[in-house]
Amino acid sequence: MSETARARQSADLSACDREPIHILGSIQPHGFLLALEGPEHRIVQASANAAAMARGRSVPVLGRPLGEVFPALADLLAPAARAEAPRDGAAYLRTVSLPTDEGVRAFDVAAHGSGDLTLLELEEASGEDSAGASLDALYPRLSAFVEGLHAAPSVAELCALVARDIRHVTGFDRALVYRFDRDGHGTVVAEDGNGVLPSYLDLRFPASDIPAQARELYRRNRLRIIPDAGYAPVPIEPALTPSSGRPLDLSQSILRSVSPVHVEYMRNMETMASMSVSILVDGALWGLISCHNGAPRRVPLQARNACDFLTRIFALQLAAKERGARSDLRLRLGAVQSRLLAFMAQEERFLDGLLKHPDDVLAVTRSAGAAVVTKEQCWLLGATPSRSEVRRVYGWLAAQHDGEEVFATDALGEVFPPAAAFADRASGLLAIGISKKYASYVLWFRPEVVQTVRWGGNPNKPATPDPSGGPSRLHPRKSFEIWRETLKGRSTPWSPVEVDAAKELRGAVLGIVLRRAEELAALTEELQRSNKELEAFSYSVSHDLRAPFRHIVGYSELLRAREGDRLSDKGRHYVDTIIEAAFSAGTLVDNLLSFSQMGRNSLNRITGDMNALVEEVRRKALREVPPDRAIRWEIGALGRAYADPVMLRLVIENLLSNAIKYTRARDEAVIEVGRRDEPGQPPTFFVRDNGVGFDMAYVGKLFGVFQRLHRVEEFEGTGIGLANVRRIVERHGGQTWAEGETGQGATFYFTLPSREEAK
Structure with missing residues (x-):
């Protein structure tokens, strides 16, 4: 479909939605309407057939009080009678007999408000004896229906039950239960028929068949009947209300004429009579009970009232079942x-x-x-x-x-x-x-x-050009043959209960986050105080502690240089020990300061070549290795890593220097650097050696500050290197661990998130 065609169809659908079906200005001919104004109930508008219903031919109606024209109707609007009428919708008052040009005729009288006006509608009482029309005949059916509703195990059974009973009460050829979805499309979910009309069970009908303003009228006016689709509309005179200058609002009318599009739709369906009863659940339009007949058919008022009653009871049971299902799901x-x-x-x-x-x-x-x-x-x-x-x-x-x-x-x-x-x-x-x-x-x-949806005809109804050259209009459906769509x-x-469950989880999560944020704020305040104390301590270490160590080293060296000749061998050994210990203490202070600052330095990540970095660190480390040592290096393809290059260099330096240190007793040291990739996991790097190894029982101590698994006399060091490795890797979002065996070597692992994972 072209963009122009789409725009035209959209416009036609929109025009259909805007059709003013509540102010069509006419009624169906099986009754008449009077619009009354003021306390004297002056007739200001009337259907064109109202005069024929008055006493005698050509009696004027408009402008006269109701009591002068229809004395039998005047007492119906007394305050006592009107007090029992409902606030919304038309209220049946009673059946009256009126003299007409054709003799005395009985009319069912209903009243409702329209703005400042009171509307009286007089529907000619039906003489047909529809199945179950009398109250005595209806009561057993109503009683059995109520019992059946309570016994129905599902919504589908409820719908089937109400379709069967409504058809029995009205005598129509077919009764459908038609449910609306959230988009306004309707699906026939239950049906009962006598075979005269085709079955529509499980068929879907597009929202344009019953546009938005029609659905709203169905919600406000629960019961609508069209006894004969071939009727000639009776106009309301005058067309505009004299006091307001606006058309008469017939939203609550029983006799209201229907849209010409709807009448044409019925004829295309080959149904000459219809009745619909709205199914309201919690005030919203859930669906319709839609009845059709192949020939014109009047349904007596008592039968229609029984249908309204059945539908209300059905809606209550339907709401209870749906509410129960929602409650079970919610639990x-x-x-x-x-x-x-x-x-x-x-x-x-x-x-x-x-x-x-x-x-x-x-x-x-x-x-x-x-x-x-x-x-x-x-x-x-x-x-x-x-x-x-x-x-x-x-x-x-x-x-x-x-x-x-x-x-x-x-x-x-x-x-x-x-x-x-x-x-x-x-x-x-x-x-x-x-x-x-x-x-x-x-x-x-x-x-x-x-899913495959069975439509009652092609839902993409095209706009048909007007032969007279006027604008295109959306014609009602002409074919109801099954049309399948995938x-x-x-x-x-997503059901409302599931959406609510997600909302409630969100509220709970935000509550946890807020509580944690308050705890974090208190912790942050404590950390800020601790950091200030740590900064003061760092200053003390860097100035107050380093100075004494420098003095110890300096004076010890002076002592050795100037007084060395007078010292015994043991004395010179003591002096050398003092100097070495002071140097070690100074190095320890420097490393401790470096470790404390590691957590505060910002990360400046870039993507770099790991093989190049390892090779650079390896060459630097070999400068401190005696030339007679035999070291075999096995370096695999390491790829690239996304990390702070300065900090990552410290990680590699610590791991390689440890591997070199702890393999020096081997005739040939073997040091392997590699990478391992697993689906869905960040890359894992490792450094493996064949050195002295360690006992796995003490692996938990390896990455702690000042934690050592070997004596200083055997292997030099301060015990901070691996702690720095762990701190750097964790700051990058990675993990560290180690595996080893005494005398068989050790492997140190660390992971680094990829660039995508680190974002």
Whole structure:
């Protein structure tokens, strides 16, 4: 379809939606209407057939009090009679007999308000004996219906029951239960018929068949009847209300004429009579009970009232069943949510409470996959798009829906076209923001559910040009043959209960985050105080402690130089020991200062060649190695790493220098540097040697400050090098660990997140 055609069809549909069907200015001919104004009930408007109903031919009606023209109607509007009338909708007053040009005729009288006017509608009482029309005949049917409703196990059974009983009461050829979806499309979910008219069960009809303003009228006016689709409309005179200058609002009218489009629609359906009863659940239009007959048919007032009663009872039971189903689902999802909250409360990092329990995260919204996404991290759970695709959805949400508590769609590809590429995993998206400051989300995904919909005719109704050259208009459906459509790119819709469960989880998460933020604020305040004390301590170490060590070394060297000849060998040994110890203490102070500053220095990450870095550090380290040592280096393909180059150099220097140091007793030292890659995991680097190794029972001490597994007399060092390695790697978001065996060597591992994971 071209863009021009789409625009034309859209305009026609819009025009159909705007058709003023509540002010058509006419009624159906099986009765007459009077519009009354003021306390004297002066007739200011009337249907054109009202005069014929008055006493005698050509009696003027307009401008006269009601009592002068129709004395039998005057007492119907007394305050006592009107007090029993409902505030909304037409109220049946009683049946009266009026003399007419054709003799005395009985009319069912109803009254309702229209602005400042009171409208009286007099519908000629039907003489037909419809099945079950008398109250005595209706009572057993109503009683059995109520009992059947309570026994019905499902909504489908309820709908089938009401369709059967409504058809029995009215005698129509076919009765349908027609349910609206959120887009206004309707589906026939139950049907009862005598075979005269074709079956429409399970067929779907587009929203344009019953446009928005018609659905609103169905909501406000519960029962509508068209006894004969071939009727000639009776105009209301005058067309405009004299006091307001506006057309008469017939929204609550029983006799109101219907749109010509609807009459033509009925004729195309080959139905000459219809009746509809609105199904209201919690004030909203759930659907219709729609009855059709192949020939014109009048339904007596008592039978129609019985249908209204049946439908109201049905709606109450329907609401109870749907409410019960929602309550059961809410309880099940609430139990899952409670477990998740308990898990989050137990974890130091609340997100771990979600990530460690993926089944519950999926169950809380009945999803196939989920993702927890922040600016820095993206965790995937269950069946989801790839990490890069989830990142694209995250970016779109942050840009287009930032600040929204919850976002839900069952057709993600329609609002975010790139999502069509992964519709099989994420046609449905439910998202909650879990931070008020940063773009952070929990995303739930549902896969595409391809389904075939059976329409009652092609839903893409074209606009037909007017032969007289006027504008195109949307004609009613001419064909009701089954038309099948395959729907793609949609998931199972998110129910209100599931959306509410996501909202409640969001509120709980934000509550945990807020509580943690308060705790963090208090901790931050304490840390700031501690940092100031640490800075003061660092200053003391760098100035007050280093100076005495320099003095010790300086005076010891003077003593050795000037008084060495007078010292015994033991004395000179003591002096050398003092100098060596002072040097070691100074080095220890420098290393301690470096370790304390490591956590405060900012990271300046770049992507660099790991092989080049290792080779540079290796060459520098070999300058301190005696030339007679035999070291075999095995360096694999290390690729590239995203890290702060200065800090990463310290990591490599510490690990290589340790490998060289702890293999010096070997005839041939073997030092291996390599990289290991596993799907979905950050790259792992390792340094392996065949040195003295260590006992794995003490592996927990390796990366601690001042922790050593060998004596200083055997291997020099301060015990801070591996602590620096761990601190640097953890600041990059990685992990460190080691494996070893006494006398068999050791392997030290560390991971570094990739550039995408580090964002």
